[in-house]
Amino acid sequence: xxxxxxxxxxxxxxxxxxxxxxxxxxxxxxxxxxxxxxxxxxxxxxxxxxxxxxxxxxxxxxxxxxxxxxxxxxxxxxxxxxxxxxxxxxxxxxxxxxxxxxxxxxxxxxxxxxxxxxxxxxxxxxxxxxxxxxxxxxxxxxxxxxxxxxxxxxxxxxxxxxxxxxxxxxxxxxxxxxxxxxxxxxxxxxxxxxxxxxxxxxxxxxxxxxxxxxxxxxxxxxxxxxxxxxxx
Amino acid sequence: xxxxxxxxxxxxxxxxxxxxxxxxxxxxxxxxxxxxxxxxxxxxxxxxxxxxxxxxxxxxxxxxxxxxxxxxxxxxxxxxxxxxxxxxxxxxxxxxxxxxxxxxxxxxxxxxxxxxxxxxxxxxxxxxxxxxxxxxxxxxxxxxxxxxxxxxxxxxxxxxxxxxxxxxxxxxxxxxxxxxxxxxxxxxxxxxxxxxxxxxxxxxxxxxxxxxxxxxxxxxxxxxxxxxxxxxxxxxxxxxxxxxxxxxxxxxxxxxxxxxxxxxxxxxxxxxxxxxxxxxxxxxxxxxxxxxxxxxxxxxxxxxxxxxxxxxxxxxxxxxxxxxxx
Ligand SMILES: Nc1ncnc2c1ncn2[C@@H]1O[C@H](COP(=O)(O)OP(=O)(O)OP(=O)(O)O)[C@@H](O)[C@H]1O
Ligand SMILES: [Mg+2]
Numbered sequence: 438x439x440x441x442x443x444x445x446x447x448x449x450x451x452x453x454x455x456x457x458x459x460x461x462x463x464x465x466x467x468x469x470x471x472x473x474x475x476x477x478x479x480x481x482x483x484x485x486x487x488x489x490x491x492x493x494x495x496x497x498x499x500x501x502x503x504x505x506x507x508x509x510x511x512x513x514x515x516x517x518x519x520x521x522x523x524x525x526x527x528x529x530x531x532x533x534x535x536x537x538x539x540x541x542x543x544x545x546x547x548x549x550x551x552x553x554x555x556x557x558x559x560x561x562x563x564x565x566x567x568x569x570x571x572x573x574x575x576x577x578x579x580x581x582x583x584x585x586x587x588x589x590x591x592x593x594x595x596x597x598x599x600x601x602x603x604x605x606x607x608x609x610x611x612x613x614x615x616x617x618x619x620x621x622x623x624x625x626x627x628x629x630x631x632x633x634x635x636x637x638x639x640x641x642x643x644x645x646x647x648x649x650x651x652x653x654x655x656x657x658x659x660x661x662x663x664x665x666x667x668x669x
Numbered sequence: 670x671x672x673x674x675x676x677x678x679x680x681x682x683x684x685x686x687x688x689x690x691x692x693x694x695x696x697x698x699x700x701x702x703x704x705x706x707x708x709x710x711x712x713x714x715x716x717x718x719x720x721x722x723x724x725x726x727x728x729x730x731x732x733x734x735x736x737x738x739x740x741x742x743x744x745x746x747x748x749x750x751x752x753x754x755x756x757x758x759x760x761x762x763x764x765x766x767x768x769x770x771x772x773x774x775x776x777x778x779x780x781x782x783x784x785x786x787x788x789x790x791x792x793x794x795x796x797x798x799x800x801x802x803x804x805x806x807x808x809x810x811x812x813x814x815x816x817x818x819x820x821x822x823x824x825x826x827x828x829x830x831x832x833x834x835x836x837x838x839x840x841x842x843x844x845x846x847x848x849x850x851x852x853x854x855x856x857x858x859x860x861x862x863x864x865x866x867x868x869x870x871x872x873x874x875x876x877x878x879x880x881x882x883x884x885x886x887x888x889x890x891x892x893x894x895x896x897x898x899x900x901x902x903x904x905x906x907x908x909x910x911x912x913x914x915x916x917x918x919x920x921x922x923x924x925x926x927x928x929x930x931x932x933x934x935x936x937x938x939x940x941x942x943x944x945x946x947x948x949x950x951x952x953x954x955x956x957x958x959x960x961x962x963x964x965x966x967x968x969x970x971x972x973x974x975x976x977x978x979x980x981x982x983x984x985x986x987x988x989x990x991x992x993x994x995x
Binding site: 497500502530531533539541546547549560561564 | 896898899900914
């Protein structure tokens with residue numbers, strides 16, 4: 438797996454010789470090896486591969502959220518030029534959601550069933566911005582509007598099980614966008630959806646990219662991994 | 670919601686009827702005669718028969734059952750054979766002490782169980798986990814009378830830190846006294862409460878801690894916990910707000926059921942620590958074959974238990990938005 442894009446700017450995300458190991462029953466084996474990629478501001482990078490080739494593992498490694506059985510065996514991850522693997526747990530927490538955010542594969546299980554959508558998004562905002570509960574909630578509703586959630590004020594007050602599949606995915610995207618991260622990883626954001634909604638969601642991700650590019654001086658990057666839905 | 674509560678309350682009626690009938694049947698089956706107990710060893714058979722007639726014990730069982738229900742409908746639980754007082758009055762004088770003990774024990778058990786369970790789960794496989802689960806194992810297998818005696822021996826007899834038996838001023842009055850400038854009253858109540866509450870709570874604390882641990886381990890593997898970390902939340906916040914809140918759901922219904930076990934355990938605990946509650950009264954009533962009093966106590970326990978479980982179900986619905994009451 439190798440993807441290199443030519444551009445003059447310094448990359449926001451740079452991965453060199455990444456190797457991810459899984460500790461199975463009979464010793465450890467590598468699921469990802471010699472992974473090199475870099476993404477500059479405004480770029481979109483796609484990782485394509487068959488099922489089980491390690492796309493989700495790579496995405497999780499970029500957040501340092503690999504499951505217990507897996508670990509990064511070697512390689513470097515630089516975010517904004519900073520060595521992500523060498524950071525303290527505290528620093529990593531500050532980066533998650535703020536610099537690098539993730540849209541997960543399955544929105545029904547990825548959202549907390551007992552918390553309202555708006556609260557879940559506002560919580561991310563409050564973690565990274567100094568603002569009141571009310572301001573954070575307003576920001577959550579605003580982000581839901583951005584991802585074209587119908588009737589965002591009402592939906593923000595609802596629980597995940599009260600939303601449709603497409604709306605849940607929009608909520609998931611809003612969650613990732615809430616703190617205007619520089620890098621958004623989308624792990625097959627559309628597998629759970631039917632084809633028309635898939636197209637809408639993918640369209641939405643690219644729109645959001647340009648909207649937030651206009652809102653902020655430094656433009657965010659989307660690194661999307663998706664085998665079934667070819668996007669650029 | 671209100672309709673649900675009303676319906677649950679109405680369900681108390683058939684439950685109470687069933688409860689009375691079952692207790693009545695059991696009391697018919699156990700040997701022993703209150704008249705004989707009352708008159709003592711030297712009573713003549715005639716005197717016993719006479720007393721049985723006065724007490725209505727010689728009537729056929731269905732008449733007695735019918736009379737009991739007829740009186741109960743008017744709020745009359747009968748008179749105690751031995752204390753010659755209305756059963757309702759006797760129970761009312763004792764219920765507070767038992768509820769207080771059971772509720773304090775339940776709170777204690779929940780706090781201990783939650784803390785140990787969460788610690789064991791987030792440090793799975795470490796020595797904390799091992800020690801906690803060892804304590805849980807001991808707590809589950811240790812009977813309350815044994816633990817009660819051990820605690821009394823250690824803290825009251827050997828160390829002399831806490832009083833061995835009795836009860837201070839009722840807790841709500843003691844709290845009031847403390848607020849109005851007499852904290853020693855509250856202290857006295859709490860020291861009396863400590864040993865019986867701890868003995869009573871241990872078993873439930875152990876059961877709850879195991880359950881919390883298992884439930885937490887399951888929830889910590891859920892996708893939404895990973896999402897919470899991906900947002901950049903600190904570990905403590907993820908564990909408490911995201912994981913624990915979900916892990917509590919199965920625990921909550923068990924906490925309700927434990928309250929029944931606590932009421933049962935209170936019968937023994939109260940006898941050990943001379944706690945003036947319904948449990949102590951139950952033992953006395955049974956050994957004296959004080960039939961109306963036993964009936965009244967069982968009915969009271971059943972209603973308290975049913976009400977607590979109603980509260981638990983309401984809490985459940987409040988914590989889990991996916992539950993619709995109705
Ligand atoms: N907890 C785990 N323990 C052991 N092996 C695992 C674990 N999780 C994943 N794997 C293995 O790691 C490999 C990579 O999995 P990954 O989820 O990254 O695949 P993927 O490319 O995202 O596939 P898909 O397109 O189906 O989502 C798979 O072969 C899988 O069997
Ligand atoms: Mg995957």
